[in-house]
Amino acid sequence: MGPVIVWFRRDLRLNDHPALAEAARSGRPVLPVFIRDKSVVGLGAAPAWRLEKGLESLSRSLAGIGSRLILRNGDADDCLDDLILETGADAVFWTRLYDPASKQRDRAIKASLKSRGVDARSFSGHLLTEPVRLRTKEGGPFRVYSPFWRAMVREGIQVDLMPAPKDMRPPERWPASEKLEAWNLGQGMRRGAAVLSRHVVAGEEAALERLDQFAEGKIDGYKSNRDLVSEAGTSGLSPFLSLGEVSPVRCWARAMHASESGSPGAGTFMKELAWREFAHHLMHHFPDLGHRNWRDGWESFPWNLEENRPDVLAWKQGRTGYALIDAAMRELQVTGTMHNRARMVAASFLTKHLMTDWRVGLRWFEQHLVDWDTASNAMGWQWVAGCGPDAAPFFRIFNPETQAKKFDPDGRYARRWIAEGQADPPSTAMDFFEAIPARWQLSLDMAPAAPIVELADGRSRALAAYSRLTGKSQDLPNVG
Ligand SMILES: Cc1cc2nc3c(=O)[nH]c(=O)nc-3n(C[C@H](O)[C@H](O)[C@H](O)COP(=O)(O)OP(=O)(O)OC[C@H]3O[C@@H](n4cnc5c(N)ncnc54)[C@H](O)[C@@H]3O)c2cc1C
Incomplete structure (x- = not known):
């Protein structure tokens, strides 16, 4: 059995990572990869700068368990093909995304890999639940938040927290990797980068610490403080969730726990996590959401x-x-x-x-x-x-x-x-x-x-x- 490629995208973490956990469990060599394809090249200045910080941190975390993050540049299908040729990998795992460009790319890659006998598999992890799972009574997608929320609660969220793999079998020989510094992902920020650096922390460790602090304190006052702009009354988790440095399921689980312990703000926080979920549900079902007026006329x-x-x-x-x-x-x-x-x-x-x-x-x-x-x-x-x-x-x-x-x-x-x-x-x-x-x-x-x-x-x-x-x-x- 050849190595398994784990293709990281917006899931820059080791915990609660079904694709990574499955690869590690297989006992086969694991090759973590990040590809600078056109979805990365097209990022805005600040998100690209922030991504660089996330990748630095993920590389360090992988090194901590004796692994490596291999960086490649180009079309994702070409880069994956090259890696398969170079390493003899016969499986590629990734976490599903739901925006139209990612879905189109991933569908094509999965079909092409499978046609050549490669075990191409996508896993959950970016959302609390799959956007296709929740349906109206008529069987269609939701267009209004409140019934969406009620359906989410009714269906329930599967809370399956997974510890980071302790170690992963490395390949016999690591394939070549590009240098993150050479990509210069932060270049669009120009002089703003130095200022942002004073305010931004990145990476899974920081994300988990932020979640801990919030779930053990501020969550109680969240309902009354979340709208006060001068208060740090919200979780500040959105940059971490955006790059998948913390899983939404872990955030949900912490809020559930706080709610069961009587925290008055926990339920409101869970409803906000559900707004994120609703946004992805909408984008999955209405792929023009980011381009066209959603309402007719x-x-x-x-x-x-x-x-x-x-x-x-x-x-x-x-x-x-x-x-x-x-x-x-x-x-x-x-x-x-x-x-x-x-x-x-x-x-x-x-x-x-x-x-x-x-x-x-x-x-x-x-x-x-x-x-x-x-x-x-x-x-x-x-x-x-x-x-x-x-x-x-x-x-x-x-x-x-x-x-x-x-x-x-x-x-x-x-x-x-x-x-x-x-x-x-x-x-x-x-x-x-x-x-x-x-x-x-x-x-x-x-x-x-x-x-x-x-x-x-x-x-x-x-x-x-x-x-x-x-x-x-x-x-x-x-x-x-
Ligand atoms: C015009 C506009 C643009 C926005 N653009 C983004 C964006 O690009 N990225 C982004 O993550 N959020 C966006 N939001 C939603 C929201 O403003 C941020 O998620 C929130 O400010 C993040 O702060 P927090 O992590 O402290 O949130 P908290 O109040 O602690 O909420 C917890 C989490 O719930 C989710 N959440 C909360 N409110 C919303 C919401 N209204 N919509 C979707 N998810 C929500 C976020 O993932 C957030 O991290 C936008 C809102 C508006 C009105």
Whole structure:
């Protein structure tokens, strides 16, 4: 029996890894591989930079059990074929992904390998359950979150935690590997990389530590604190989940345990994990989720499509004159993440007050989020814009000032990220000037930004366009 290739993609961990566990259990030599194919080359600047950190960490973990991460560059099918030829491997295992490009690639590779007698097998591990497992009564996919959640609970999640293999049989001779440094995955970040490094931790060990800390403490207050933008009231697990440095099943299991011990926030946290699941369910069943308006009729909505119109540029640069939005957009530049509440308000402002196509915002996040996840990003943008599945109704136009009063009542979040106007700004706010492109020519001596749009004007413009689209009256409730 030849070696088994374990092809890592968005599952950069050793624990709870069914494909790796199966390979290790086989007793055959195991060849862990990561391939820089076009799905990697096409990553945005921050996700690619973050991936490099994840791969460094995975290499170290594998070395710790006497193994190695082999790096190859090129089309995945060619790279796998080369490795099979070089090593005599006769099995390739991987963890399933659900976005259209990955599914298409994986299907073709599986068919081709199988036709040549290679044992090509995909395993679960990226989600809590398979997107095909949950079906409506009529047998179709879910389009609304609440019944999806109820079905998930009804069907139950199989919690099968797997320890990392203690050792794995190495091949007789390791095949050649490229050098991670030579890929320079972080190059798109340019000067922002040094700033991000101060805020980002990566790897399975860090992920498990983060989960422990959260499940043993903050989870209790999660329900009441999760919307407060200046609090670290959420888990901060999204970058780890995005690259699979921790399994969703482990997060779920910890939350279950906390819930059984009476934690008041655990149930809410589980519902959030289910939003991630719902996003992948949608993307699996509606592969255009990231490209096309999900609801019919929205193609004729008069979105602004200009990426660099001055008001859109002000949004990107955190200079809209609305503190909650500007703080959020700067948090993104400095840390590669943004609080969920702030994501919703910033996305609402772009798509509604500035009437800008949600795909402009989606692409900006795709470049800047270290937790970028194709399904959650697409669902988030379409949800906020009002054209997506189970979307917030279009007339729900968040008012950034009201939202700031509710969720940043003492202005701590704004002060943490916006330096202008402060006599002694904190280092987090100063970091922004170091992270952003020099060509933006923004500096501390600038006057604080003045509002780029009157909120009432932006709101009525958006509602008028919406009522033209739907034929409904503009006289809609103000729920912002
Ligand atoms: C416009 C927009 C874009 C977004 N883009 C992304 C993205 O690219 N990647 C991403 O992981 N999340 C995205 N989200 C969802 C959400 O903002 C983040 O998952 C959350 O802020 C991560 O912080 P946390 O890990 O502390 O979350 P917690 O509150 O601790 O939640 C735990 C986990 O549940 C999942 N989760 C929570 N809320 C959501 C949600 N609304 N949708 C999907 N999953 C959720 C995440 O995996 C998260 O790590 C987006 C939301 C919006 C409104």
